Amino acid sequence: MERNLTHIALFAALIAVLGLIPKIDLAAGVPITAQSLGIMLCGTVLGAKRGALAVLLFLALVAAGLPLLSGGRGGIGVFAGPSVGFLIGFPVAAFVTGWLMERTSLSPMVAATAASVIGGIGVLYVFGIIGMSVMLDKTLGEAAFLSAAFLPGDAVKAVIAGLVTQSLSRMRPASLLSRA
Template identity: 50%
Template sequence: MLTRDLVLAALFAAIIVVLGLLPPIMLGFISVPITAQSLGVMLAGVVLGAKRGTIAVLLVLLLAAIGLPVLSGGRGGLGVFAAPTTGYLIGWVAAAFVTGFLSEKLVKREQPGLVQGTGFFISALLGGVVVLYAFGVTYLALVTGMGFVKAFLGSLAFIPGDALKALVAALAGRAVMVGYPLLPQRA
């Protein structure tokens, strides 16, 4: 791995941390808050690709594990990995990887802009929403004992916001591809 790859991963880890400064929004009927950090996970995947995007997310989780308040609401420490929302944190890793992998496969520089944007959106939606929810909902259902159906139904309230985040990630991915042609290929 090149120094440039590590710098880009660290930059996107910082973006994820900064998005955590926005206060979480609790809905009240489920213990999972609405946060902006999942947008950062999607951005890392679409802009950096599978490998570097995953490294960015792992870096954020490492910082959280050693106690730095890098998660939404100023949370950090090993205790965040023993909460009902831990599945979503674990899911970040898979979400960044899948988003990056799909964007690498679906989006090419020679494609028209609309095709690129659509590819980024599909990548962010499948990786950053479907995969993330698969981990988060499953863990939430198992740990809280509420059952998979109830956990899944409770998570449906988050889908519109996360679809909007996927759209923002797609637009950003397209803008980076056009605006920074010297950025190394997503890998």
């Protein structure tokens, strides 16, 4: 139990640290950040349940007012902006990414990259596009078009998640809780 709590807190902190990388603002008001890499790693390393719990802890800290999102944003107000769909989708994306990791016997690199693409990009974009559509008063097609700007960077993050997961698997196989 203590070990699980430590892992959950550690990965919540990882997501926060990835928010220190300067954000790049897009015209839609949703920034490009490195934090989605943390969401992917929560799933690929911790697995479905622990990964989602780490993200929920991170979001609770953000809602409590800690400036943990990129650009030093925090507080309940961030859940009323154009990125609300992505924030709501974070724990679901981590869960799906972890769930996929837990159920495949592919190599950690291939499994983590594929799970990150499906969960960390596909699932997250469903929530993000809906959130942008509602908050920006755009059609789903217009919001999807705006979200396309994130795809190249997110594809790179999925590969990085695969590489990090593969490295952890080789160096410390027991640390890959999604495969335990």
